[in-house]
Amino acid sequence: MMVNENFIFCLEGVPDVETNITTEVLKNLEHLAFENKISSIYKSCDTIEGLEESLGALLYDDHNFKDYQIIYLVMPGQENNICLHDYYYSLEEIAELFEGKLKGKIIHFANEKVLDLTSEEAQYFLDITGARAISGYGIKNQKISSIHLDKFFFNLCDELDDIIEIVEELHQKNYALCKFLDFRLYY
Template sequence: MDSDTFIFCLEAVPDVETHTTTEVVKNLERLAFEQSITSIYKACDTIEGLEESLNTLLYEDHNFKNYEIIYLVMPGEGNNICLNDYYYSLEEIAELFEGKMKGKILHFANAKALDLSEEEAQYFLDITGARAVSGYGAVFHNLTSIALDKAFFGLFEEQDNVVEIVEELYKKHYALCKLLDFRLYY
């Protein structure tokens, strides 16, 4: 089966100079092997690293239009992410990527709780041009969202309507969706 779902993953790490294979990398490799979903992985430890990684993808990767999902594995809470002990609001992130995420889905792993008001979500979508933002309302330090993330990503192989994808995700994985409080803003 030819894959048409591509994932760009950015993971917050304490130090990008320390090269380790994280659990996220291992899971992306399994996703490629098991479901033929292609991904690019980048680690970042600063807001500048985040911006540089996304700008490289935007301006230097000729396949950027193929990357439907931007997968962010970063700590934080509610309406912010944390990089190297500094907190950045999603409004600040939106302004960094103004108009650059057209048609993309930004998906946050449950390393951070995603809790946006309707206004915050709409602002983020309007400024970035993103099609949707998804993530989880619950963070369990001993339970990662990777199994549900993989199921979510895999559903993009079958269909394109993000609302139908989330409905299907709930049908197939209701207990885990409820436990982790899966959320979609679109």
Template sequence: MDYDKFIFCLEAVPDVEIETTTEVVKNLEQLAFDQGIDSIYKTCDSIEGLEESQNVLLYEDHNFKNYEIIYLVMQGEGNNICLNNYYYSIEEIAELFEGKMTGKILHFANEKILDLSPEEAQYFLDVTGARAISGYGTTFRNITSSNLDKAFFSLFEDEDDVLEIVEELHQKHYALCKLLDFRLYY
């Protein structure tokens, strides 16, 4: 990843007023320290917070074009996310991001299973303009995807073709990719 490319991470938390250092923050700090990949980290506890963070990123951050990966750490099920005990479908999230993610890769940590039908994935990509959406087909409470996420992000340092990146990720971390069922919709 070039010095001018960043990761924007948005993590769902129970209450944004309570500051805590999560595993995600520690891993992003390690990624910056070890590999020089910078990130912006924000939390949200509601759909309004998600939308507000997105709007700040889009309209107030002049480096938005440099954010290649939007990293979402949220609970949920196959085609939805859960914020503050409310479920939002991937279609609702697509409409929230409508036309605002052009060229971006939205990556979900394994806090939630990402299980989209071809139609759902295509709808999301068409509506948001995203280049790809990725995540995992299985979730384990005792195994987080953080190490595989970091490996995935670091591969963007030297390569832009998302298919080649995923192929290299599988070559280097095959067992973990299979265990967590890494998925890419493009």
């Protein structure tokens, strides 16, 4: 039994939560748990209320919340917003929803959306939520999923504590993919 186990909480935006499908993301999280012993909880949501409810349940009902190091968001959107059910929500709005509730967490976006924040936007998000870092990609590529780089990133987060060391190691071991997808981390 591992004493210091870290978990990933994954929230995937889907067109309809009532439709029960096993997504590529879920398959890869299962693979990550099997291969790398990194546990995760997966939830899907199709509205901002669903997002809020899922994160709220994690915050208030899950006694292991402190063990979740990464909040992994797989959602469409653009630069500084996400799109759920054809509605766009800015990261500022999301920060305000989770004010002070994400202390020490790394919020990581898959390349379903571009993450392009000014230093002010990133700092606002981090200050309001208390998150340790926010990461994602500068390029949204429908043909190439970021999941393999995401898994490597999660592994590094599990092994290393220093955020700069994590990013350096990620670039060192996966330089071409980091460059191609334009990996970004704001802290």
